[in-house]
Amino acid sequence: MSLNKVQLIGNVGKDPDVRYLDNGVAVAAFPLATTERGYTLANGTQVPERTEWHNIVLWRGLAETAEKYVHKGDKLYIEGKIRSRSYDDQNGIKRYVVEIFGDNMEMLTPRPVAGGQPQQAASQPQPSAPVQPARQADAAEDLPF
Amino acid sequence: MSLNKVQLIGNVGKDPDVRYLDNGVAVAAFPLATTERGYTLANGTQVPERTEWHNIVLWRGLAETAEKYVHKGDKLYIEGKIRSRSYDDQNGIKRYVVEIFGDNMEMLTPRPVAGGQPQQAASQPQPSAPVQPARQADAAEDLPF
Amino acid sequence: MSLNKVQLIGNVGKDPDVRYLDNGVAVAAFPLATTERGYTLANGTQVPERTEWHNIVLWRGLAETAEKYVHKGDKLYIEGKIRSRSYDDQNGIKRYVVEIFGDNMEMLTPRPVAGGQPQQAASQPQPSAPVQPARQADAAEDLPF
Amino acid sequence: MSLNKVQLIGNVGKDPDVRYLDNGVAVAAFPLATTERGYTLANGTQVPERTEWHNIVLWRGLAETAEKYVHKGDKLYIEGKIRSRSYDDQNGIKRYVVEIFGDNMEMLTPRPVAGGQPQQAASQPQPSAPVQPARQADAAEDLPF
């Protein structure tokens, strides 16, 4: 009965910070910037360009993919959900942070072809483990209708 | 490097047609209507309301949930992807159809409480198998940052 | 080159707080709850249900529609963007807040028919001003292809 | 009470076909390809890569932007709605086509800097008319809360 979905296309502000939990689960965090173009109102007021920074958090396979292939400056598509959490900062003050827990990622920065001359339509990394979580085998079946 | 995503909120046109493949996989199909409000153009032209019918196809657990809980007239949120396919009709003419393969569904029609008086925030069916595909256990972990 | 999009289906936590700027522009604010079902991990760990509260902000016509038709408990679809801002609280401490600036809203709570008996496909309020921002007149034209 | 939304990231199959209606309104049409990676099922079955072709239709300012800046091979983000229509083909047979009427577009192919040496983070065209439809002036205002 509920939907909490975020979709971002933006630029990575820093190389991902990737950590491994005791159980071996990878978690990656990095900032992603989305920028709205500035524009001029009917009354002549200039509304300047505005950048929003999003705290991206990825888990497991996506975190490992980010560790290998995502770098500062890259353009990414991230799909996920909004998650708030609080923590006590070093002064013992309760802080709130809003994060985007990503469950789908597409890398939009073309990569140069390894060993070849760079070209416009460069090949992307093809991780052996799929970037996306488990899919349904729907393409493998004929429809019974 | 690609995204193919559809999100619909609309009304179910017919009870789902659910079939089981030889390997036991369930597939459900039903039409879903989305309606745009009509409006009036600046020049006075009336643009009438318009209904679009979408061919929804669900697989596996979602198909089984639809078989149990989805009925004609229900309001649904469906998220999925666009899929085209062709088939030969009974006259041997090649036909094309566009379908929405759903991978997330939320039921938006309130259900009356079984055995109680209906109330505004009515309970939804709570299938023992989750409506959504596998999730990451991200809620179970503390962040290492 | 950027996308900042949020889509929520959830329940309104309080009646909207609607204010009018000096220039007559309406602004509405209210909390919206989205709830994830709890689930059980493969290792038996129970991940409890979890509710996320979103600070919704609407402007102009949408704010006026909210003032008239949105109430605590209602189910809404909200589409918009993530917006962070900081302010100084009453103790002079800088606080950060993340808001969802909505630019599309659909009301998902069926309304009883005025003066009639409630029915499944109940009518929604039909504000004279459209709920959505300006649309293109694309439905009024025949395609030249 | 309805939502009909499509979001695509894909590659343009042909230069846009742009026409002008008698009233001066521009309409652009072009195919966009989205490709799903192939994968291997648990039982060893290979599900091959699969490409879906979408018929994109843009109106007015977006059509004019496409005419100027969109070319075969470009990667685009397109947001819009699904629209079906029928027409009689040259043999008088009724044909159905499903189109995506786009209302938001982001160009994801980096452009070489005019007059400079190409670089990874190349500048995008900056049309004088904004790519997006009218926006609310929400960034220009302080919140009254």
Place this chain on the structure above:
DNA sequence: TTTT
């Protein structure tokens, strides 16, 4: 008919 695109792209990786």
Place this chain on the structure above:
DNA sequence: TTTT
């Protein structure tokens, strides 16, 4: 802290 990114990018155009």
